[in-house]
Amino acid sequence: MDAAALLLADGRFPAGGHAHSGGAEAAVRAGRIHDADSLAAFLTGRLHTAGRTAAALAAAAAAEDADTAALDEAADARTPSPAQRDTSRRLGRQLLRAARAAWPHPALDRLQAAHPRGPHQPVALGTAARAAGLTPADAASLAAYESVNGPATACVRLLGLDPYQVAAVLARLAPQLDTVAADAAADAARGTLPAASAPLLDIHAEQHRSWKVRLFAS
Structure with a gap:
């Protein structure tokens, strides 16, 4: 794998993901x-819904002829919460x-100028991948991986889960990660972006934002 991809996937890359649980904190409280x-089970569902949608958006944004304005609108339409x-x-x-x-x-630079409040994360990820010399397939893999790695890591802190067991959960998900990223x-490439929904993630996100005490930003 390209070293740039490893850097983008590294949780220590200062992209802010460490402060977010991807819905895991609310799911933990809900039992x-x-x-x-x-x-x-949570990660599998997240991968095949929010993960696949984000992966397709990231792959599209990584293409040389990407219309990031249209992709940002597409991301907005696919994020009801x-x-x-x-x-x-x-x-x-x-x-x-x-x-x-x-x-x-x-x-x-163009993406920053067009979205001073910030573009949607998958669009930023795909554009960053293109800037780093990566392919749309690489961008899709990165987005799919991010969709499960963040919540998994959060659950080590939230529940005190054995990090070795959590790593094993992610390892068993690897074949599905590859399939989702490829799809x-x-x-x-076909221009048919998925819109897989995860209503519980949306509901949990709204509930989580109202909490006065929380460990993660989302």
Whole structure:
């Protein structure tokens, strides 16, 4: 794998993802995640819904002829929860800032100028991948991986799960990650972006935003 892809996938890359649980914190409070098996079920559902949609958007944004304005609108239409939209743009803004420092590129500058509040995170991720010399397929893989790695890592802190067990959950998901990323990249190449929905993630996001005490920003 290209070193740039490894850097973008690294949780230490200053893109802000470490502060977000991807819906896991609300799912833990609701009792939907309580052990490694329920975490695996949550991550599988997230991968095939929000993950696939994000992967296709990222792949489309990584194409040389990407229309990022249209893709940002498409991301907005696929994010019905206001809390989720705010989170996506906040993460997109942080990622764009980090990417512009790491891989200066006119596409990143144009995206920043067009979305001063921040583009949606998958659009920023795909554009960053293009700036780093990566392919749309690479961008799809990165987005699919992010869709499960963040929540999994959050559950180590939220539930005190054994990190070895959590790593094993992610390892068992690897074949599905590859399949979802490949399907998403093919969707993007055809221009048929998926709109897989996850209503519970939307509901949990709205509930989570109202909490006065929380460990994660989302």
